[in-house]
Amino acid sequence: MIELSGIEKTYHTGGVDTPVLHGINISIEEGEFVALMGPSGTGKSTLMNILGLLDRPTAGVYKLAGQDLTKLDDNKLSTIRNKRVGFVFQLFHLLPRVSVLQNVLLPFLYTDPYPTDARDRAQxxxxxxxxxxxMYFKPNALSGGQQQRVAIARxxxxxxxxxxxxxxxxNLDSVASQEILEIFDRIHAQGRTIVMVTHEAEIAAHASRVITLKDGCIASDEKRGS
Ligand SMILES: Nc1ncnc2c1ncn2[C@@H]1O[C@H](COP(=O)(O)OP(=O)(O)OP(=O)(O)O)[C@@H](O)[C@H]1O
Ligand SMILES: [Mg+2]
Structure with a gap:
């Protein structure tokens, strides 16, 4: 499903080059649950942004479902992102001014035609x-764990x-974390492919494979026997 070959990323910020990823090769099969680990600053979020088509690699090839994405323009990329990728962030990233239900419906904002069952699906x-x-609360009237569940539904x-x-x-306490992980386990059991960044071994234990980055390179890549 995902094939990364020779992925490199260098940020150019204020005239300074910051090389972050150095030739990442990974392939991920449909239905895998991958935990991405490694020290802070090692490039995990950078790699996630590339996987999620929020950013482009400086070099290398990214194929998603057989399609080479490297050459596509921004419009095509955002169409693919919208259809094929769902994001969950540490800080939830919900829109504060609209209801929980409206937040879950956000990915349909630019979907044409608007699916007639969108509301049913969100509910x-x-x-x-x-x-x-x-459903009709604003996000700030929810606990952190509840907000993250909204983000997962979205x-x-x-x-x-x-x-x-x-x-x-x-950003969640252990009880809320456990609830969120159970939801991810359920999503995985339904056959979705998941890549999750975590610093905690207990959380990574939910994954079927653990990839560790160090200094922008893959330090280890281990599948768990089923
Ligand atoms: N937009 C940017 N411009 C310049 N450098 C950046 C930019 N974004 C990230 N970096 C640098 O890239 C490196 C990797 O950052 P990244 O956020 O991918 O790390 P991470 O592994 O997710 O760390 P953490 O565990 O702390 O979230 C860091 O040194 C960071 O300073
Ligand atoms: Mg990060």
Missing amino acids: SLLKGVGLQDR ALVNEPALILADEPTG
């Missing part, structure tokens, strides 16, 4: 994460094949 996902009685509403989560439990 049923919110039910699935236990928020049926919070990431799933387009039925993307790939879910990317960058430290999704990084």
Whole structure:
């Protein structure tokens, strides 16, 4: 499903070059649950942004579902991102001024034609994460764990094949983290491909494969026996 070959990333900021990723080669099969680990500043979020088509590599080839994305223009990339990728971030990234339900419907904003069952899908996902009685609340009236569950529903509403989560439990206490991880386990069991950044071995234990980055290179890549 995902094939990265020779991925390099150098940021150019204020006349300074910061090389971050140095020739990353990874292939990820459909249905894998990958934990991405490694020290702070090692390039995990940089790699996630590339995987999620939010940023482009400086060099190398990224194929998603067989399609070489390196040569596509920004419009095509955002169409693919919208259809195929769902994001969950450490700081939830919900829109504060609209309801929980409207937040989950956001990925449909530019979908044409607007799916007639969009609202049903959003409501049923919110039910699935236990928020049926919070749909018309604003995000700031929810706990952190509840906000992250909204973000997960939003990431799933387009039925993307790939879910990317960058430290999704990084701002949650252990009870809320556990609930979020159970949801990810469920999503994985439904056959979705998940890549999750985490600093904690206990969280990585939910994954079927652990890739560790160090200084912008892959330091280890281990599949767990089933
Ligand atoms: N826009 C940018 N411009 C310049 N340098 C950047 C930019 N974004 C990230 N970097 C640098 O790239 C390196 C990798 O950052 P990245 O956010 O990918 O690390 P990370 O592994 O996700 O770390 P953490 O575990 O702390 O989240 C860091 O040294 C960072 O300073
Ligand atoms: Mg990061």
